[in-house]
Amino acid sequence: MNILDCDFLIIGSGLAGLSAAHYLAPHGKVVVVTKRETQDCNTNFAQGGISCVTLADDSFEKHIADTLDAGAGLCNIEAVRAIVEDGPARMDDLRNMGLQFDQTADGTPDLGREGGHTMRRILHAGDITGRNIEKTLIQATGHQPNIRILQYTHAIDLVTTKSSDGRPSCIGVYLLNTKTGEISAARARNIILATGGAGKVYRYTCNPDVATAGGVAMAWRAGADIENMEFFQFHPTCLYHPAAKNFLISEAVRGEGAELVDANGVPFMARYDRRGSLAPRDIVARAIDHEMKTRGLPCMYLDIRSKGKEFLTKRFPNIYRECLRFGIDMATDLIPIVPAAHYCCGGVKASVDGRTNIEGLFAIGEVACTGLHGANRLASNSLLEAIVCAHKCAEWIAANPREFPTATIPDWIYGDAVPSDELVIVRHNWDEVRTCMWDYVGIVRTNHRLERALHRIENLRHEIRQYYFDYSVTSEVLELRNIADTAYLIIKSALQRKESRGLHYTLDYPNRLEKTTDTILSGYVLP
Numbered sequence: 001m002n003i004l005d006c007d008f009l010i011i012g013s014g015l016a017g018l019s020a021a022h023y024l025a026p027h028g029k030v031v032v033v034t035k036r037e038t039q040d041c042n043t044n045f046a047q048g049g050i051s052c053v054t055l056a057d058d059s060f061e062k063h064i065a066d067t068l069d070a071g072a073g074l075c076n077i078e079a080v081r082a083i084v085e086d087g088p089a090r091m092d093d094l095r096n097m098g099l100q101f102d103q104t105a106d107g108t109p110d111l112g113r114e115g116g117h118t119m120r121r122i123l124h125a126g127d128i129t130g131r132n133i134e135k136t137l138i139q140a141t142g143h144q145p146n147i148r149i150l151q152y153t154h155a156i157d158l159v160t161t162k163s164s165d166g167r168p169s170c171i172g173v174y175l176l177n178t179k180t181g182e183i184s185a186a187r188a189r190n191i192i193l194a195t196g197g198a199g200k201v202y203r204y205t206c207n208p209d210v211a212t213a214g215g216v217a218m219a220w221r222a223g224a225d226i227e228n229m230e231f232f233q234f235h236p237t238c239l240y241h242p243a244a245k246n247f248l249i250s251e252a253v254r255g256e257g258a259e260l261v262d263a264n265g266v267p268f269m270a271r272y273d274r275r276g277s278l279a280p281r282d283i284v285a286r287a288i289d290h291e292m293k294t295r296g297l298p299c300m301y302l303d304i305r306s307k308g309k310e311f312l313t314k315r316f317p318n319i320y321r322e323c324l325r326f327g328i329d330m331a332t333d334l335i336p337i338v339p340a341a342h343y344c345c346g347g348v349k350a351s352v353d354g355r356t357n358i359e360g361l362f363a364i365g366e367v368a369c370t371g372l373h374g375a376n377r378l379a380s381n382s383l384l385e386a387i388v389c390a391h392k393c394a395e396w397i398a399a400n401p402r403e404f405p406t407a408t409i410p411d412w413i414y415g416d417a418v419p420s421d422e423l424v425i426v427r428h429n430w431d432e433v434r435t436c437m438w439d440y441v442g443i444v445r446t447n448h449r450l451e452r453a454l455h456r457i458e459n460l461r462h463e464i465r466q467y468y469f470d471y472s473v474t475s476e477v478l479e480l481r482n483i484a485d486t487a488y489l490i491i492k493s494a495l496q497r498k499e500s501r502g503l504h505y506t507l508d509y510p511n512r513l514e515k516t517t518d519t520i521l522s523g524y525v526l527p
């Protein structure tokens, strides 16, 4: 089996992964592996922007207060402060790499506003901020001789040994070349998970197809602690149209005055929260869900007609164009929307510099749970976290060099696995996991539904494990195994929380407890 040695192995090529590569390149050889093409990541789809204290009327204290308020009592205040305060320096890094944030006519930053923010503080590059960031990083990392990016390279599982203090120690990862089917491995001094999100665990999501929770699932199978997985954020306004797969109507649209309304144009959010359509996402998504379920409607609507075509085509050119493609003119029509799975606030328990309970293994970006988001992420804090934690992780690694592992990676055992002629099973199980999660582990939960979901998912995991051993490994099967394991972690965490808080709302415990703790699921032990 081929083994590729490097200093730093990064799994994932979004903002967290590529900026970690950028910051680590001066310290050694970096290899980035990504399962499709480099730009296939959640970052590329981020519309709103990056929240960052920029102008004099804003302050770190205000940004911290808004983050804590959205986080519903579960944020780690030190992590929040460290990330918020490092924002301006990291935005300068992005500008130095060539990113241009929008400016007003007088040259000051044009700041957007989103739910839960008491100020305008969202730096944005048009209404395709993520795509512009990704492009900037691909260019910046492309020039660096110390960085190698391997596309179509799917991480299968982390390889661990035992460290001197008995805890697991990560030395590398098995890799599948998705073009040739060949399995190889990579070995490194440090392994950094930057695998992004998990939206594909749910049937309806605004995430791209690559968001299949690989990082959380691999880390858990390797023995990492996983934190707060019950807090899955549903974005309130995904476009509802039979031909639109996963198109988001950015919260920035509400920031510019859009109201949530019913089919007759009557606003309803004031009945749920004094902040109306700009309340934090957990509240807005739940309100929409409630309106749809009680009135038996397939969707609700956004109304931004008052802003007129000139403003909308300038501020939201991409959203305007996309809506028009589906026959909706934002300037004259209501926009049909539904909530959809958007962001996993839980993840691999990590410090702000990415350290996990596994030696040599780091987690940054959406795959990590640093305590920034608590029980509900404040809009546009995720891109901020991704770049700040990538920088802090690189600084920590540079200051604490780890010896290159001496242990070898055992050859991959193919056993009796054969190519599958039963792909229908994989497709069926994909649908079953995602439908089960949507129906039983969605915006509003009950013990009964969670128990049912657990039973179903445990059976599916059993079946998938057998399939995984019997047939040759493919991307589809790896992703299926990962979404099923992550579904299990979400359900287990949800069952442990005996209250409603932030994104976790259950009819069995509708109130918030006075005292609470994070939900931790300890690393997986092979049965």
Ligand code: SIN
Binding pocket: 046, 047, 048, 049, 248, 249, 250, 251, 252, 343, 378, 379, 380, 381, 382
């Ligand atoms: C959006 O543009 O609404 C998404 C921003 C975010 O999720 O932070």
